[in-house]
């Protein structure tokens with residue numbers, strides 16, 4: 001199928017892109033890598049009248065280190081992140097996550113900002129942003145706004161972005177040198193969206209686990225961080241997986257809203273989550 005007719009604008013600056021969106025309003029949409037938007041238009045699930053292509057704005061394609069934070073422009077592609085020396089040095093979890101993300105053709109065009117704006121619950125970047133306590137820089141009608149990841153992701157394909165807002169960049173705090181990060185994902189085939197996945201960070205100091213962070217993705221309507229489970233695990237973890245730990249994990253998982261998808265039941269996902277936590281902890285022994 002082909003998309004319905006639409007107008008096409010190619011602004012050369014962030015200000016021009018934003019101004020165009022304000023004038024077209026709900027009749028226009030920003031085009032990033034087009035990996036989700038274009039198929040939806042081709043299937044006529046999305047009938048936007050105008051695309052505002054962000055692909056010719058150099059300022060949106062940069063990765064920079066500023067004040068102990070990585071600033072990743074909205075139009076930085078998945079492949080650019082996977083090959084970035086700055087990201088490897090300062091946010092290694094993103095490199096680990098990038099290995100699971102889609103296939104080459106999609107990685108070459110799909111963007112960090114597009115993935116964050118779309119907020120697919122099984123996508124890697126929203127989960128990574130939640131775990132790394134990223135902040136999202138947004139240009140709105142009332143000026144510049146910075147939103148923390150936990151407030152940005154609000155549900156299935158739903159974020160705090162207003163309909164005319166432009167997501168400009170994402171700030172990722174630099175990971176501490178002593179911190180270990182782990183990404184494990186279960187998918188039907190390499191590069192497919194996750195059936196269930198987990199991202200974790202933490203450090204071992206004097207045989208104790210510190211600053212543990214755990215985020216699940218692909219299991220609900222958005223990525224989920226389990227702060228209570230993190231605290232409970234840190235209080236009992238002694239380098240071994242035992243029955244007490246198993247009970248803590250199970251009772252914590254019993255309380256979260258896990259949702260089935262096309263391929264995996266809620267019950268199977270719940271089981272996979274327990275397996276994933278166990279595998280993460282094995283990496284901290």
Ligand SMILES: Cc1cc2nc3c(=O)[nH]c(=O)nc-3n(C[C@H](O)[C@H](O)[C@H](O)COP(=O)(O)OP(=O)(O)OC[C@H]3O[C@@H](n4cnc5c(N)ncnc54)[C@H](O)[C@@H]3O)c2cc1C
Nearest residue numbers: 030032033034035036037102110111114115117123124167
């Ligand atoms: C077959 C297939 C497999 C995939 N597998 C995975 C996977 O395993 N993991 C994964 O994470 N992703 C996966 N993806 C998704 C893909 O990697 C992209 O992340 C996703 O398509 C969105 O990024 P994009 O740059 O293509 O955005 P687009 O499709 O261009 O845009 C998506 C939406 O975000 C809005 N938008 C984009 N940029 C901005 C901005 N700066 N400000 C405001 N709004 C904006 C657009 O208007 C649109 O509504 C897959 C996609 C396909 C087609």
